[in-house]
Amino acid sequence: MVIAPVTSIQKITVSGTIFDAQTKEPLVGVNVVVEGSTVGTISDISGKYSISVPDANATIIFSFIGYVTEKVPVGGRNVIDVSLIPDVQSLDEIVVIGYWYSQEK
Structure with missing residues (x-):
């Protein structure tokens, strides 16, 4: 009789809150x-997120325009709160253009 090893893929749900490192917002x-x-996924209005990762050795990437991208190893944790640091250099590269149109009747 041959017994095959059983492998199970155990997903882990990781959740937490993402803050601005300077303002704590x-x-x-x-x-x-x-x-x-x-x-x-994306963080909600309260900065909270929840994501399913394949295993405890996974790495989660947090990215947002105007902030330094963070790579955080899960390490078996279920709660990971992250503070993102503003990226001043990338903010210098953003150009906002606005238009105003008015027509009198």
């Missing part, structure tokens, strides 16, 4: 992605 709309996959 929650960040809305931060991209949260499992490195090397297409699994991702």
